[in-house]
Amino acid sequence: MSKHKRIIGVVLLVNILLVSTHSGEFWPFSIFPMFSQTGNPWSRGVIENVQDTTRVNLWETKSIEKIDDRILPLEKYGIHEIDYANYISKTKDWNTKKINGLRSTFQIDDYPDQIWLATRVVGSLTENDTVEIKAIPMFLFTADTTIKNPNLFSQN
Amino acid sequence: MDRLFQNLFQFDAPDSIGTKIQLRIFELCTVYFTLSYTWEWALYVPRLSDVVLPLGIANYINVEIFFGDLATVNAILITLFCLIPFLFKKLRWLYAPAFLLFHLQHVVRFSQGEIPHSANMVGIALMGLGLSEIFFRNDIKKSLAFAFGFTVFFFGLGYTSAALSKLIATGITWPSGEHLWLWMGEKSIDILSLTGEFQFNWLQQLAFEYWWIATAILSIGLITELIGFLIWWKPLRPYVTLLLIAMHVGIDLTMNIFFFTFTVQLIIIGFPWNKVINRLTESISKSSTQKTVEQYLLY
Numbered sequence: 280m281s282k283h284k285r286i287i288g289v290v291l292l293v294n295i296l297l298v299s300t301h302s303g304e305f306w307p308f309s310i311f312p313m314f315s316q317t318g319n320p321w322s323r324g325v326i327e328n329v330q331d332t333t334r335v336n337l338w339e340t341k342s343i344e345k346i347d348d349r350i351l352p353l354e355k356y357g358i359h360e361i362d363y364a365n366y367i368s369k370t371k372d373w374n375t376k377k378i379n380g381l382r383s384t385f386q387i388d389d390y391p392d393q394i395w396l397a398t399r400v401v402g403s404l405t406e407n408d409t410v411e412i413k414a415i416p417m418f419l420f421t422a423d424t425t426i427k428n429p430n431l432f433s434q435n
Numbered sequence: 436m437d438r439l440f441q442n443l444f445q446f447d448a449p450d451s452i453g454t455k456i457q458l459r460i461f462e463l464c465t466v467y468f469t470l471s472y473t474w475e476w477a478l479y480v481p482r483l484s485d486v487v488l489p490l491g492i493a494n495y496i497n498v499e500i501f502f503g504d505l506a507t508v509n510a511i512l513i514t515l516f517c518l519i520p521f522l523f524k525k526l527r528w529l530y531a532p533a534f535l536l537f538h539l540q541h542v543v544r545f546s547q548g549e550i551p552h553s554a555n556m557v558g559i560a561l562m563g564l565g566l567s568e569i570f571f572r573n574d575i576k577k578s579l580a581f582a583f584g585f586t587v588f589f590f591g592l593g594y595t596s597a598a599l600s601k602l603i604a605t606g607i608t609w610p611s612g613e614h615l616w617l618w619m620g621e622k623s624i625d626i627l628s629l630t631g632e633f634q635f636n637w638l639q640q641l642a643f644e645y646w647w648i649a650t651a652i653l654s655i656g657l658i659t660e661l662i663g664f665l666i667w668w669k670p671l672r673p674y675v676t677l678l679l680i681a682m683h684v685g686i687d688l689t690m691n692i693f694f695f696t697f698t699v700q701l702i703i704i705g706f707p708w709n710k711v712i713n714r715l716t717e718s719i720s721k722s723s724t725q726k727t728v729e730q731y732l733l734y
Binding site: 283303311312313314316325343351352353355359362363364365369379383402 | 550625
């Protein structure tokens, strides 16, 4: 049993060292911090299947209820929804590489008839303790172009 | 302390058919989930183009070189390193390199910002199998019992540490109902994004309607996690396991996240299946064919 103790002790020590120096995560070691912080606003992502690119509110931030009947089901395209959510919500600098990365993830060139609007979704608690969820359009993808939301990005 | 280690590593009838079956099923489950995740990740990785958040060893090496065929090569190696020791009960030290490559496969796949935990205990179990063979060479009985206890230990530690993380990061107000509302809203967007549609179920609607129900759900979950370490003691293990499984069902109903792998692993390690099997088989006399099959499938 002393051998068992020594092994567990050493692995536990390695565990503590690794998670304490890597923000609580060094797979498979973890302090399992998910959902430990509460009340913070969150950010996710959806893809809106756009039928009419000329509509006036295309680039407006709007309530999720206004678009929830035309959301692209990512499972049909083999795309991991959490990866997409992280990509669109955590990317700070939307340079050409990042935008092309999104295009290649979606393999948009394989769907020439489709027009997809990559949309960030943010949620927060209001002062009345209700949950408010807003959709923020980011990029419009067609087979041959990518258009950035003019309200968020400068034209150059 | 000695009693704790006996609870973790000692079986009541170590040479019985029940213990052998339970330990080999534990090993089979570890190999199955390792290969299942390995190939799922290998097939997804070619879609990736950029490291968003480096995890584990990816903090020190650029894993972008694996965004292609190398992830498949890695998967082939992991497959061989798991199947050879499992099927032939030889070269069992191969579980150790399999674990290291499995870590690599994980950090390559999850370089996009998500930090999932569904495969953590599979990684721990595989690490246990690798370590056990390094320290208990050519003694499959001891090494499997060690890997089993090692996994039980980290299961208990993991749940309790999850509860402590919540109490440290937020404090005693963590279970306040509005926090659940915010998470339910967040997960509803993930499901909407995945399937194109989403509707809140009866429990979610109740939780939204009554703050105290949402608070009670979170409180029960927090307490269950906090006492997770009690799984280390054999007499308490089945009861703690039942509570943890119930908690996972609750998480699924409220937040639409089901930890399938965790639940299967809990079912295998959390109940005294060895005793049940021994009781069921004690009256059965063995034919020579049965003995041969037993010798091949077990040890």
